[in-house]
Amino acid sequence: MDRVYESDEAVAQKAIGLLELTSLNLDDTTERIIALCERALTPVGNVAAVCVLPRFAGLARRTLDSLLAREVKVVAAVNFPNGGASVSAAESETHSAMLTGADEIDLVYPFHAHLSGDKTVGADMIAACRAKCGQRGLLTITLETGVLRDPQIIHQVCRTAIREGASFLKTSTGKQAAGTTSQAARILIEAIAEMGAQVGFKASGNVRTFDEARTYLDVVQRKFGPFWAEPTRVRLSGASLLDDLLAYLGVRP
Incomplete structure (x- = not known):
């Protein structure tokens, strides 16, 4: 694959500004979410967002506000991680998360229902x-x-999601045995381009290292150009990527 030329340092700096730090564990605690929010403010700039379970949306928003980091968005993951088929349950989770402080919602598509024939x-x-x-x-x-x-199937679901009002398409929860691939990312990006490039792209699932982050940024920038890769259009989602990016910039985690 041809690489979009940028220095390692420039890519690492850009990736930090596109990063969506996540903590989506059933045993998450108040202390863990506060620590996540504190990690979002790095010596070389803030990340784009933190992604938490709906019950922690308010805590994350209050913590970031207290750190004077209002620009860091709070994303609440709903219908997570198994992508259930109950519309009312997902709707209720979304409503509650928005009321308590979420800026954005990350909805897991009901993939099992789709594969079972419910389109x-x-x-x-x-x-x-x-x-x-x-x-x-x-x-x-x-x-x-x-x-x-x-x-x-992936392409069809992408088009449905865009038609129904998606702001971003995301590759994976990172909680299934099969994660994302650069091929899957290209399918999402092609669908976004076909539908007018007004929807953003998120890579998640196998984005743990600088090299993996660079691969996905290259795919995006080859399709849309270098100026498309900004936080309202591109996010790199994960829990462990930040340390690797900071290392490329000579910053100790």
Whole structure:
């Protein structure tokens, strides 16, 4: 694969500004979420967002505000991680998270239902959650591409998500055995381009190192150019990537 030329330092600096730090564990605690928010403010600039379970959205927003980091967004992961088929449950989670402090919602698409033949529940769920986000809230749709697998199915779901009001398409939850690949990323990016390039892209699932981050940024920039890679269009989602990026910039974690 041809590489988009940028120095390692420039790529690492850019990637930090696109990073979405995550803590999405059933045993997450108040202390862990506060520490996550504190990590979001690095010596070389703030990350784009933190992603937490809905019950921690308010805590994350208050913590970031107390750190004078209002620009760091709080993303609440709903219907997570298994992508259930209940529209009302996902809608309720979204409504609650937005009320308590989330800036954005990350909705796991009901991938099992889709693979079982129900092609309507996904669209209904996206539309319902989009409405609960209101005018200000962004809505990410996590596709779980490693489970959907078939490129045609992934492409079809991408187009449905965009039509129903997605703000971002995301590759994976990172909680399934099969994560994301650069091939899956290209399918999402092609669908975004076909639909007018007004929807952003998030890479998640196998984005733990500088080299992996660079691979996904190269794919994006080859399609849309270097100026498209900014936080309202591109995010790199993960829990362990930050340390590797800081190392490239000579900063001790």
